[in-house]
Amino acid sequence: MSDKMIQIPFKKLIHWVLEEYQKSQTIFGVPEAKFYRKSNDQHIRLFGEALDTPVGPAAGPHTQLAQNIIASYLSGSRFFELKSVQIMDELEIPKPCILAEDECYNTEWSTELSITAAFDEYVKAWFVLHVLQKELFKQNDRRFMFNMSVGYDLKGIQSPKVDQFIEGLKDASKTSIFQECQAVLLEEIELFKTMDRSFVEQISPNICSSITLSTMHGCPPAEIEAIIKYLISEKKLHTFVKMNPTLLGYEYVRNTFDKMGYRYIELKEESFTHDLQFVDGVAMLKRLIVFALEKQKDFGVKMSNTLPVKIGKSELPGEEMYMSGRALYPLTINLAYKLASEFEGDLKISYSGGADAFNIERIFAAGIRPITVATTLLKPGAYQRFKQLADLLEPLLDNQESSKIDLEKLKVLAESAFDDANHLKERRDVINRKTELKLPITSCFIAPCAVGCPIEQDIPEYIRLVGEKRYEEAYDVIVSKNPLPFITGTICTHNCMTKCTRLDYDESVHIRGQKLIAAQKGYEGYMKTVSAQKPKSSAKVAVIGAGPSGLAAAYFLAKVGMEVTVFDKREKAGGTVEYVIPKFRISREAINKDIELIKRMGVKFEFGIDPNFSVADYKAKGFQYVYLAIGAGKTNTLDIKGDTGRVMGAIPFLEAFNTNRDALNLGRSVAVVGGGNSAMDAARAALRVKGVEKVYIIYRRTKDYMPADKEELHYAVEDGVIFKELLSPVSLTEGVLKCQTMELGQPDTSGRRSPVAKAGAFEELPVDTVLAAIGELIDYDLLKNNGIEVGDKGKINVNETTLETSVENVFIGGDALVGPWTVVGAIKHGTQVAKAILEKEQFEFKQEYSSRISFNNEKQLLEIAEKKGVMKPVRDDEQEPSRCLECNKVCNICAEVCPNRANLMIPVNGQGFTSMNQIVHVDGMCNECGNCATFCPYSSEPYKVKLTLFWSEEEFMNSSNSGFLLLGDGTKAEFKLRLDGKIIIAKFDEMGKPSVPMESSIASIVWTVYKQHQYLF
Structure with a gap:
């Protein structure tokens, strides 16, 4: 496939818009429910013109093609910062070029189209927006605005082709594309319900009266000033200039990222030293404000440009990428305040840099306008997010043109940015949402x-x-x-x-x-x-261990009608949950209710059994099947010198705490070694022991790398636990815990940076008791004594599917098999074992909920x-x-996040479909930016996997995608298809049946697109 986008001719574009809307009440995938319709006539004024709302897409992927601008407009955008053009307009940008998992990175720096092609797209979009304004929203007067963007040096901007671009957008009346668009609308005037010839003829050719200068990082101040003066005086344009966050200085940016959890972002210090410096920037702006006033043009700053960072982990091709999004917000809003303060608020500010639904109202209230966005549109929901943004701003519109920044409001906004949870890294502490599943070509919706x-x-x-x-x-x-x-x-x-x-x-x-x-x-x-099932089998099952795994196995076996007895060495069921998890985390009443459900199924329990059991004894008692769910029974020993008598395992401590905390004597200071949930439990429990005044958690990495759940970390902090990072215990002597100081080295195989000892560096802490939360160990001796084979490195030999051991009809799972694990993981193993036993007994294993639920x-x-x-x-x-977005019912994420609308949602009726609609990929609209691959929940790239519609033989042959190409003039349903790597020719009869064998689902998609969506060809 090619990453070159094919422009849609204007006539086809118009037919596409009208026909898609007629058939599905969507336009380029934006549903009518998400069209932005104003509830009042409030607006703002900018450059002397009225704007329905000051929000829109920033120069970037969402203003590169006409269809992108159309999708933006429908959902609420009214200010369009067109994607930048520059003299080098035959760029070869390595792909993928966008990575927006959290904060966004890109390697683009201007439009991928030629300047002439970009101009055509903007003019086509200009006309379509007029059509939509009249046809859908019944507006006669234009309430939207285009703002052109250019870069990067004066010589390039003065070049004939860039100059022609600028002059053309100032007045497009004599350009061929303007005349073509006008002629097409007049020719097709009968297609429209409310638009007439006079409306078409009065569409203004004056597309842009303003410009945003996008300067390259490192552009000299004198060059920037000369360009702006040229644009204001010679081109007579209202002008914004992008200001880079590098104005804040390397130390400020580095410290901000570190404080907010973005330590991994690698900055280049030279990016800051080579860029415009703050003092020089202020002086330049002061001169330009005076200059613009003399020329009677508006001048202001665009906050902000993207931030250059290193590509350190092959995130994207190349060595440098540009960061935007929520991580940029604290920098941008603080730079806005810092600059505005220099001018006592008399500075026009256009804003982009992490604006979203959580802050846009406050940004606008501070007097900043317009406000453009990009990163938020690359996420699921995408263009549809504009509607919420526009709705939020609607009550604030004042019919005025902002003349001054409210410094007090902006100051509050800037100061609060560092603590705003929406911009802290830990708010999204998981980066990769992908599953390990491979994307199917059809019916792919999953939760x-x-x-x-x-x-x-x-x-x-x-x-x-x-x-x-x-x-x-x-x-x-x-x-x-x-x-x-x-x-x-x-x-x-x-x-x-x-x-x-x-x-x-x-x-x-x-x-x-x-x-x-x-x-x-x-x-x-x-x-x-609920009632117990009558026994359906003479076979009996012994489950040894009444923890979560044993309980799950017993439940599913008894539910089908097998006789099950659960044995445990303790006096109650529940295992670790009952005996180790502190009561302040889970009530015993809650545990008992789960156990009561299992008892109600007919499961029997026997407690106080000998922990040194023999599987043979259970078989001798008539149990055909035995499930070992005995947990990891040995405490891992902390390697520490000195007073080891004051060192205790966290699990034995928690058991003692739950039994009788008043009997414990830990002293005044306790250190818990470890960073998992058990460490958090032990630390919080220790604080509740009489006499304990301080509890430390000692961890050899930083808190960011702790495996404990974020909420458990939060609770520990709330309770007053003191975190001591980058320390490794060495000895405990006379109430002093000596720790080796560590530092973070290179990432290990898990992706975590390895702790490395700092030579000669130690820290001492007053500690009376050390609790080791460094994991539990499997009791291999017990297993070997029962004939169970244990392989190299302690791996127990089991069937991976059934969990049956080397001893026939003896199964093992949970912590006993894999070491300390999770409750839900233990349930999974119990479920696997129950299924395996039921299959041996020739019973059907079902996990369906009641059929009455609809x-x-x-x-x-x-x-x-x-x-x-x-x-x-x-x-x-x-x-x-x-x-809850109910992704199992409707996903469409790949279609939503595609800026170019290359992934289409096509409703298809056919055999074997489990989804409401199917995704069809349009090769000619895709530039392989990679965004759909980032957000698809599968470990695949939709733009490479989904059934692809090709517009030309050349496209078809240059791709390896499965897909189809309409042959001839389209009057006959004849297609060239590539399916599973094989190329075939297929004709469809009037009933949609293909002339050659193919999957019915594929045939249904091709036939549906041909019969109901002709505008796509």
């Missing part, structure tokens, strides 16, 4: 949260049921795969939330909390419907559509279901 869950819970389904207050049904959905909803609803490590699409909006849906609500409110009603699909789809593109952070548990 990544469910795929990311080890037991594949039906998460969107039960969240919707909770939202509809159908709690008993939600509980039914949960326990179809998870017999411990109270436990997992309280302490689950929630892998699901690390895959949630909401992370690319604001923050993950609080899935775990919704599960707990379902458990709390659905338990009583559900339990009235959903109103039409209502559901409408509600999902409303949620798209809307930022909505967590408020309370009641609102959480409204934040």
Whole structure:
């Protein structure tokens, strides 16, 4: 495939817009529900003209093609900063060129089109927006504005082709593309309902009266000033100049990133020394303000340009990339305040740099306008995010042209930026939401949260049921795969939330909390419907270990009708959850409710058994199957010198704490070594022991690398735990813990930077007791004594699917197999074992929830559509279901995030489809920017995998994508197709049946596009 975009002729563009809207009430994928329709006549004024709203796309991927500008306009944009042009207009930009996982990086620095082609796109967009304004919104007067952007030096800007571009946008009347667009509209005037000839003829050729100068990093101050004077005096344009965040200085930027969690961003100090310096910049701006006033033109600054950073991990091709997005916001808003203060507020500021739904109202209220965005549009929801931005600003519009910055408001905004959770790195502490699944060519909608869950819970389904207050049904959905909803609803490590699409909006849906609500409110009603199954098999199962894994296996076995007995060395069921997890984290009442559900299924329990059991004894007692769910029974020893009698394992400590905390004597100061959840539990518990005044957590890396859940870290901090980073304990002698000071070296295989000892550097802490939270060990001796084979490096030999050991009908799972793990991981193993045993007994293993649970699909789809593109952070548990995007029902992320609209959502009726619509990729509209690959939940690139529509033989032959090309003049349904690497010719009859064999789903897509979407060819 080619990364060269093919421009859509104006006539085709018009037909595309009208026909797509008629067929699906969308235009370039933007649904009518997301069209921005003003509720009043309020506006602002800019350069003497009226603007419906001051928001729009920044110069970048969203203003490169006409269709991009159209999509922006429909959803709420009214100020368009056109993508920059410069004298070098035959660029070869390595691809992919955009990476917007969190903060955004790009390697573009101007349009990928030639200057002439870019000009054509802008003129075509200008005309289409007039059509939409009249046809859809019934507006006669233009309330939108185009702003051209150029770079990078005076000689290039004065060159004939750049000058022709500037003059053409000032007055396009004599250009061939303007005349063509006008002629096409007049020729097709019968297609329109409200637009007539007089409206078309009065469309102004004066497309731009303003310009934004995009200077290269390192451009000399004198050069910048000369360009601006040229644009104001010679070109007679209102002018903004982009100001780089490098004006703040290297130390300021480095410290800001470090403080906000972006330590990994690699800066180049020379980028700061070679760029315009702040003092010089202020002096230049003062001279230019006077100059512009004399020339009766508006002049101001554009905040801000992107920030150059190093490419250190092959994120994108090349050596340098440019950063934008939420990480840039604290820099940009503080630079805006710093500059505005120099002019006592008398400075016009156009803003871009992390603006989004969380801050746009405050930015505007400070007197800054217009406000453009880019990174937020590259995320799921994409162009549809404009509607929320426009809606938020609508009540603030004052029909005025901003004349002065409100310094007090801007100061508050600047100072609060460093603590604003929306811009701290930890708000999105998981970067990669991708699953390991490969993207299918059709029917690809999945809920990544469910795929990311080890037991594949039906998460969107039960969240919707909770939202509809159908709690008993939600509980039914949960326990179809998870017999411990109270436990997992309280302490689950929630892998699901690390895959949630909401992370690319604001923050993950609080899935775990919704599960707990379902458990709390659905338990009583559900339990009235549950009774033990009558035995359906003579085979009996012994489950040794009453922790989460053993309980899960017993539940699923008994649910089908097998006789199961759970044995445990302790006096109660629950394992680590009951005996180790502190009560301040989970109540024993919650644990007991989960166990009561399992008992209700008919599972028997026997407690106080000999921990040194023999599998042979259980088989002798008539148990055909044995599941070893015994946990990791040995405490890992901390290698420390000195008073080792004051060193205790965190797990034994927590057991003692839960049994009788008053019997513990830890002294006044306690150190917990480790950084996982057990370390947090031990530290918080230690603070609750009588006599303890200080608790330290000692960790050899920094807090950023701690494996504990962020919320557990937060709770530990709240409780008063003192974190001591980059320390490794060496000895404990006479109440003094000596620690080796560490520093971070190169990343290891896990991606974490390895701790390296600093020669001769130590730190001493007053410590009476050390608690080692460095993991538990598997009791291999016990396993070997029972004939279970253990391979090299302690790997227990099991069937990976069934978890059956080398001893027939003896299974092992949970911590006993893999070492310390998670509750939900243990449930997964218990489920695997139950399935394996049931298959041996020739029983069907089912995890389906009740067939009586149904959903109103039409209502559901409408509600999902409303949620798209809307930022909505967590408020309370009641609102959480409204934040779930229900990706299993509607995904379309690859279509949403494509700036060029190259991934199309096509409703298809055919055999074997599980999705409402199918994705068709249009090769000619794709520039291989890579953005759809970033956000697709699969480990694949949609632009390479999805069925591709080709517009020419050359495109088809230059690609390896599976796809189709319409042959001839299109009057016959004859196609060249490439499927699974093979090229075939297929004719379709009037019923849509192909002349050669192919998958029915592929045939249905091709036929649907041909019959119902002719405008695509």
